[in-house]
Amino acid sequence: MDTIKAFIRKSRAKSPWLLHFDCGSCNGCDIEVLACLTPVYDIERFGIINVGNPKHADLLLVTGTVNHRNKKVLANLAEQMPDPKIVVALGSCGLTGGIFREAYNVIGGVDKIIPVDVYVPGCPPKPEAIIDGVVTGLEKFAEKKGDKS
Amino acid sequence: MLNTLLFILILGPFIAAALCYFVRISHIRSFIVLAMGCLLAVTSILLFTKAPFSHTPPPLLNIPIHWWIIWGDDGLLLTMLYYGFKHRHLFTKILIIFQIVALDYFELFMVDHSKTFPLFFADNLSLIMVLIISIVGPLICVFAIPYMNKHEEHQGLKKSRQPKFFAFLVMIIGAMNGLVLSNNIIFMYVFFEVTTLGSFMLISHDRTETALKNAVRALWMNCLAGAAFIVAMILAYITQGTVDAQELIRGGHMGGIMLTPLALLCFAGMVKAAQIPFQSWLLGAMVAPTPTSALLHSSTMVKAGAYIALRFAPGYAGTFLSQSLAVCGAFTFLATSAMAVSQSNGKKVLAYSTIGNLGLIFACAGINTPEAITAGILLIIFHAFSKALLFLCVGDIEQHIGSRDIEVMRGLYAKMPRTTLIAILGMVTMMLPPFGVLLSKWMALEAASKHLFVMVLLAVGSALMVMYWARWAGILLSAPYGSHVEPERQGVLTRLPLLALVGGAVVLSLCAPLLYSNLVAPILSAPSFSVRAGIFENPTGAFLLYPVILVLALGFIYAVYAAKKAQKARTSGPYLCGAQTTDPESFEGPMRKPVAVSSGAYYFESIFGEQRLTVWFNVCGGMLVALLIGGAL
Amino acid sequence: MIRGVILVIIGAVAAPLLGGLIAGVDRRLTAWLQSRYGPPIWQPFFDVIKLFGKERLVVNGWQVFCAHVYITATMLSVVLFFLQSDLLLILFVQAFGAIFLVIGAFSTTSPYSQVGANRELIQILTYEPLIVLVFVGIYLVTGSFKISEILAQTKPLLVSLPLLYIVLCYALTIKLRKSPFDFSTSHHAHQELVKGFLTEYSGRYLALVEIGHWYEVVLILGLCSLFWATSWIGVLVLVGVTYLCEILIDNIMARMTWQWMLGYVWTMGLAMSFVNLIWLHGR
């Protein structure tokens, strides 16, 4: 039983599928995320796939600020991801609201709505930093409790 | 004993019909229908123990049977002529008058009635037909009892038209039994005409404008079949000097001269079975109350056409007629499957699928090898059960939701789980292994593999067929998630036929090896398959029926278990880009207003549209039929 | 008997392992063609095991049911293949699984899943007749639909059925979900339909579907291998080259529409089958 669990843990760390949600970003962060997919950075070598569907995703990558309009979407997406899952907030905006934090419609960082596991600062963060953040998240992901059965 | 059995099977329904017509009390009528159903089912099984036999019954009331037949037929044709005049349809009138003249001349001046030969003949093919007719038919009649009550309630009639309806419904069963048991082709012809009249009356039952129009269309087309039948009889008598069907089949090898009557008989069968280009009468029959369609489509009427083709198949084996029949059948199969894909009208899909499956049976008769004949006979059995079931399901559904449109049935599982599941099971038995229809289709494909053109038509047709069944089954299940499903209430007389038919469809598929070795194999010229441990095998191929059933059943049971277990799991609505609202079937649209999610299935109107294709298919079908008859001349 | 049991075990256990490995190699080669490094070859197994460790999250029970039926049927079809059974029977059993997967996708009200299911049906519609025609060609050469008879041949089938082999490759491309035919769902995520008809399958049920897909890949590559079944080297070369071509095509093609697929594949497929079959008939 334990070997199976260990095996599943290892597999988790090797295969995080990622859902990228642009919450209210200026698109700077998004471009950097997409850069990670390009041959230069090639995050698929870590087994990471960018899936467009919360039901298949393990890792929610959120860029940009949360505002009153899209806070529900963020919560919904997180809700539709099966456990175990981790959330990575990206960029100053994702962390705190960044330069938009004073705007009338902005709530603030991602963690105002859903629990965040990894914070990646930067405006925008470099692809290396994003990859670093995701890989840090993987360790947490592997250890998380998932399905009880 | 045999006399009694034949009497019950053939004349019993006619007597019951008369009772239904004259006794105008609905409870007694229901009782008659139920009692007759049980009696027929039991008798058909008893008859089975007597098989095979050839038999001439003693004169009825001291008058030889053939006189009864002649009077009966004249009466019948005159009734039809009356309707021809009533509806002012010239072509019908001409056809019927032609039939009266030809038949009377033939009967009175040509046929030598002193010649004796068995009037009734039954081998396993007839008996299989009798069993299907006498078991599936009554089940449909039973279903009709509550159905018609509701139907009339809905119509708000002052005076019930049910007596007439049930009379004809029951009568068709008797006529069909007579048709498949007769050995004298004049008898066959008469019963053939009775089914024509019966279907005319049933289709026109609702007396709406379309109903009458379609009924008249059915009448003239079937009269065309009748006329072809008479010409065939006369020609056959001229060449062979007999009206004994067995003789005629044996004489088929005489060559060209005997082929013309056989070709005309096949033509009559094709019209009756609504093969392209004659499909329109059966499609029009959809206006009638559902039990009518169920009866006409599954066990009677159209099956009469298929029966005739299979019955005379040994007569034309190895001829050009046989080959063109195979092509005609296969073409119908492809064409109707294509048109069914474009239909969202549930009953029409069923109708096209019936015509297609009959086309497959004709193709089997045309291929005319033992394998193909096996396929044809098995297909008759399995198709009868599954199709009757599906029609009854659609009828029941229609009475509940008020529509027969497949898109309206979307997510029906949430409203009528029982009927929906039965219907889906019926669809699965129509298209997937290890069920009987697919088993026969496999046999047909293997038998057709030498006929390149037929094979291509069948291959494309069966893919189309899978498509429309799967789409329909999926749509029925497409229910909103998480809703608690409450089983619907159903009367006994509604549920009983449904359960009996679905049970029959499944159990018979399991018994396919038994059916084959006990019923089908004895009538084949050479055994087509060896059956061992539920494995059909011959040099061409092998169908591992029981192993496949075993594994799929295990998987099925585990799947049910897993689905049960998953009930405890967390549920979550469908993915709607994160914009779902608390009602999972809608998303948050502009102004924070919920917008309902909707999606429709593809019906490929632009490719397979009925309007578009019918003309072309009719032209092709017409040419093929011309080829069939012309080649035999 | 013993041989039969061994074959069943190969079919049921070794086939998905092989299928997973092929998927891994496929991803690696694709990455190489795109001048990337790519995931480890074992990646598909990691993915599936991870999915098994995830929470059960369902839309309705039907999906669970259908995923299980799907994997049973695909497994059975591969086992039948290794038992050298009847080709048409194998195709039908395979269709059983494919149809249930589609029904499962239809059972949700999700628009992505619905559209994907419709498109998947079109894909089935497109490849099924072609595969039947390929089998007819095989029948005309060997006189039987049984694989055991094909293996008894002394001349590779490819010699007499070259065009039908290409037809089979069309079916293979559709079945492998490769461009230009990958519009019901695709391996490369983030397409116009999210994940098409697999959108609502998640966690362990998605894993079952994935394993079922591996079975299917093995089955259809197995069908390809029959065309040069006379020598092991022939099998390896033929299947290897075919798969390489598939990957290449996948990488250089854009996704097309279903109308185009139906029209193009049917015309090309039927035409080529006809030519090849008539040519056989004539001999």
Ligand code: SF4
């Ligand atoms: S962190 Fe900077 S780059 Fe990223 S979304 Fe905010 S403003 Fe744009």
